[in-house]
Amino acid sequence: MGAVPRQVAEKARVNKSPPKSRNAPVGRSPFAVEAAPLPREKFSDPKLTAKGEQRASVPLAKLETLWLNTGTLCNLACATCYIESSPTNDALVYLARDHAQHFLEEAGVFGTREIGFTGGEPFMNPDMLAMLGETLSRGFEALVLTNAMKPMRRHEAALLALRDKYGERLTLRVSLDHHSQPVHEAERGPRSWEPAMDGLRWLSLHGFSIAVAGRLLPEETEVAAREAYAILFELEKIAIDARDPAQLVIFPEMDEDKDIAEISTDCWKILGKSPADVMCNTSRMVVHHKGEFAPRVVACTLIPYAVDFDLGETLREASGPVALNHPHCARFCVLGGASCSA
Numbered sequence: 001m002g003a004v005p006r007q008v009a010e011k012a013r014v015n016k017s018p019p020k021s022r023n024a025p026v027g028r029s030p031f032a033v034e035a036a037p038l039p040r041e042k043f044s045d046p047k048l049t050a051k052g053e054q055r056a057s058v059p060l061a062k063l064e065t066l067w068l069n070t071g072t073l074c075n076l077a078c079a080t081c082y083i084e085s086s087p088t089n090d091a092l093v094y095l096a097r098d099h100a101q102h103f104l105e106e107a108g109v110f111g112t113r114e115i116g117f118t119g120g121e122p123f124m125n126p127d128m129l130a131m132l133g134e135t136l137s138r139g140f141e142a143l144v145l146t147n148a149m150k151p152m153r154r155h156e157a158a159l160l161a162l163r164d165k166y167g168e169r170l171t172l173r174v175s176l177d178h179h180s181q182p183v184h185e186a187e188r189g190p191r192s193w194e195p196a197m198d199g200l201r202w203l204s205l206h207g208f209s210i211a212v213a214g215r216l217l218p219e220e221t222e223v224a225a226r227e228a229y230a231i232l233f234e235l236e237k238i239a240i241d242a243r244d245p246a247q248l249v250i251f252p253e254m255d256e257d258k259d260i261a262e263i264s265t266d267c268w269k270i271l272g273k274s275p276a277d278v279m280c281n282t283s284r285m286v287v288h289h290k291g292e293f294a295p296r297v298v299a300c301t302l303i304p305y306a307v308d309f310d311l312g313e314t315l316r317e318a319s320g321p322v323a324l325n326h327p328h329c330a331r332f333c334v335l336g337g338a339s340c341s342a
């Protein structure tokens with residue numbers, strides 16, 4: 001049970017004050033979604049769409065991946081960070097090792113394969129290395145999403161030790177928003193390119209299992225982007241096959257304020273897709289909201305603040321179906337077809 005009333009915590013969660021950082025990008029994101037504003041009546045009823053059709057929902061088939069959100073604090077303040085991370089936003093506080101341990105135990109019971117770490121920047125959390133070690137020593141695979149900058153580089157010796165002990169069971173996925181420095185820095189801020197490239201080169205040189213997460217400009221095709229990333233990786237001697245979607249993950253863009261079709265139960269057939277294609281069929285995320293006594297479990301990595309996607313205090317409580325009642329469900333998961341996992 002939270003230490004503060006739920007509505008107070010909810011208010012803190014949806015605080016959308018602009019990120020404060022000396023290095024924040026100044027202009028509009030180069031990846032901004034172009035679409036009309038989202039009509040108010042859409043995504044307002046978990047059971048029915050605005051047209052009165054049965055809204056699609058997704059059961060949890062198996063908890064393959066449990067994400068631990070390490071906290072929203074980040075060394076960057078990107079233009080379109082969906083979780084609103086920045087050097088000052090601690091709406092999701094640092095996840096503590098003791099709390100993580102409790103969820104790792106429960107994930108063991110569920111037969112979970114992989115533990116994902118996401119933030120903010122996970123390596124800013126003072127318990128990160130302890131949580132990572134604990135995860136790997138319990139036999140899970142670990143996937144860490146990082147910007148590979150200074151917070152990660154402080155832990156080089158510990159990371160090398162984990163690589164020696166656990167090899168390919170530890171994967172680091174670095175966000176390199178674009179294959180060109182100007183676009184990457186327009187999104188991530190000035191002087192964010194070279195430290196990220198340097199971190200990526202370090203990981204590659206030392207034989208870590210690595211992946212890159214990239215994005216597409218509105219007019220850019222995926223084929224062209226993969227070709228451009230491939231040239232960059234070859235030039236920089238980064239051991240990633242840019243044509244392999246598991247090694248270079250390219251995500252669809254999200255904007256919860258822009259119009260998008262709702263997903264009804266009929267959509268699966270029309271689109272030739274199934275609930276098994278969607279992340280909440282196989283994953284959940286643990287988040288610790290500021291002002292709350294303990295972490296909670298939410299449906300997925302993309303919707304950490306909405307009360308409707310807060311599923312409970314334990315993995316067991318959170319194993320029910322999820323109604324696809326958010327624009328991200330449509331734009332990112334069903335129509336964009338993305339998965340956050342390795």
Ligand code: SF4
Pocket residue numbers: 074075076077078080081082083084085086119120121147175
């Ligand atoms: S590095 Fe990632 S978590 Fe940090 S502000 Fe950018 S997108 Fe958000």
Ligand code: SF4
Pocket residue numbers: 058278279280281299300301302303309322324325326328329330332333334
């Ligand atoms: S956004 Fe989250 S809840 Fe919605 S479909 Fe995707 S994974 Fe499921």
